[in-house]
Amino acid sequence: MTSLLEINQLSVKLQSKLILQQLDLNLSAGEILGLVGASGCGKTTLLNAIAGFAKPCAGSIQLDNRLISDSEQFIPAQDRHVGMIFQDYALFPHLSVKQNIAFGISDYSLSEQEARIDSLLALLKLSEHKDKYIHQLSGGQQQRVAIARALAPQPKLLLLDEPFSNIDARLRNELMLEIRQLLKQLNITAIFVTHNKDEVFTFADKMAVMAHGKILQLDSPTAICQQPNSWQVADFLQLGTWLSCELKKNELDTAFGLLTLTDTEYDLVKKKQQSVDGSSQKLVMLIKPQYLEINEDNPANACVEHISVTEQGYHYTLASLSPNDTAKDKVSFYSQQLLTIKEKIALKVNPHPILVYSQ
Numbered sequence: 023m024t025s026l027l028e029i030n031q032l033s034v035k036l037q038s039k040l041i042l043q044q045l046d047l048n049l050s051a052g053e054i055l056g057l058v059g060a061s062g063c064g065k066t067t068l069l070n071a072i073a074g075f076a077k078p079c080a081g082s083i084q085l086d087n088r089l090i091s092d093s094e095q096f097i098p099a100q101d102r103h104v105g106m107i108f109q110d111y112a113l114f115p116h117l118s119v120k121q122n123i124a125f126g127i128s129d130y131s132l133s134e135q136e137a138r139i140d141s142l143l144a145l146l147k148l149s150e151h152k153d154k155y156i157h158q159l160s161g162g163q164q165q166r167v168a169i170a171r172a173l174a175p176q177p178k179l180l181l182l183d184e185p186f187s188n189i190d191a192r193l194r195n196e197l198m199l200e201i202r203q204l205l206k207q208l209n210i211t212a213i214f215v216t217h218n219k220d221e222v223f224t225f226a227d228k229m230a231v232m233a234h235g236k237i238l239q240l241d242s243p244t245a246i247c248q249q250p251n252s253w254q255v256a257d258f259l260q261l262g263t264w265l266s267c268e269l270k271k272n273e274l275d276t277a278f279g280l281l282t283l284t285d286t287e288y289d290l291v292k293k294k295q296q297s298v299d300g301s302s303q304k305l306v307m308l309i310k311p312q313y314l315e316i317n318e319d320n321p322a323n324a325c326v327e328h329i330s331v332t333e334q335g336y337h338y339t340l341a342s343l344s345p346n347d348t349a350k351d352k353v354s355f356y357s358q359q360l361l362t363i364k365e366k367i368a369l370k371v372n373p374h375p376i377l378v379y380s381q
């Protein structure tokens with residue numbers, strides 16, 4: 023696939039504070055990217071830099087093989103062919119749906135404007151609302167108008183800042199699938215910011231996890247969830263809980279038993295254990311609730327700290343009872359069996375694909 027967006031070593035300062043730090047990002051034509059990361063990590067600043075609302079102090083942005091931004095050259099926002107949809111949609115309340123959509127294409131002839139508006143209204147199922155004002159529309163309809171307005175000038179790239187956060191949870195999934203289908207149909211490349219990883223699974227082809235002005239991992243959502251490349255990525259995405267572990271010969275020792283490693287796993291864990299200066303690092307294993315099981319024949323090694331009722335059964339937070347544990351490990355566990363607070367149980371970790379990180 024050809025690369026539509028190429029960001030190299032991009033750094034952006036806001037009020038002399040470095041917000042984006044040597045960030046790299048590549049996106050192919052027609053791909054939809056979901057951008058996630060803790061609040062304040064720089065997601066909106068990245069969209070602003072791509073759209074032309076923030077200037078880089080270093081690095082470059084290329085769109086469709088054209089340099090649009092570096093520390094010397096800066097193509098203004100209106101000449102970039104980038105559409106942006108803000109969280110509150112930023113529609114004009116005193117204009118009708120049709121006038122809102124016409125806003126970005128005033129340089130088209132009147133007949134061209136009419137044709138473009140009519141096709142977008144039909145595409146976004148808004149034809150019957152053409153002459154209504156914004157306040158006469160539902161949240162989902164307003165969002166469709168925002169999309170129609172952004173698509174009207176035929177942008178090369180669409181940027182969406184938390185596009186679904188104002189939509190009723192029951193309608194959100196339906197709307198996401200509908201808009202995804204539309205973007206795919208038009209072969210539009212898009213980047214959307216969200217705080218909800220489930221939205222990335224529904225809407226995106228790729229996911230980028232950001233922290234402190236950098237992209238930590240960029241891949242398909244499934245690949246990232248199966249193989250997070252760092253402790254920070256797994257922790258941010260809440261892919262499981264953490265269990266301290268120690269490498270002993272070809273086994274990993276945990277508060278809930280020993281796990282035998284394959285040769286490949288052993289090599290990987292050994293590498294994680296060694297820090298740059300050669301000293302030994304503290305290791306943690308990512309534990310998903312489905313890897314744990316109650317093993318009634320063994321002595322108790324965990325204590326029930328918290329119980330909640332969920333659709334998957336009782337959800338327990340269990341703390342390890344291992345005597346040599348300095349900091350107690352707390353793991354998540356689901357069971358149909360009703361346990362009581364402070365009850366002591368024997369837990370075991372079943373063999374599973376091991377994900378170990380140094381902290």
Ligand SMILES: Nc1ncnc2c1ncn2[C@@H]1O[C@H](COP(=O)(O)OP(=O)(O)OP(=O)(O)O)[C@@H](O)[C@H]1O
Nearest residue numbers: 036037039041059060061062063064065066067068
């Ligand atoms: N105009 C500005 N001047 C100075 N600092 C700013 C400005 N805008 C944002 N920042 C700071 O830049 C950092 C990144 O902000 P940004 O809005 O890009 O983060 P974000 O990841 O989108 O956050 P959120 O998820 O909360 O929307 C934050 O620390 C923020 O306080």
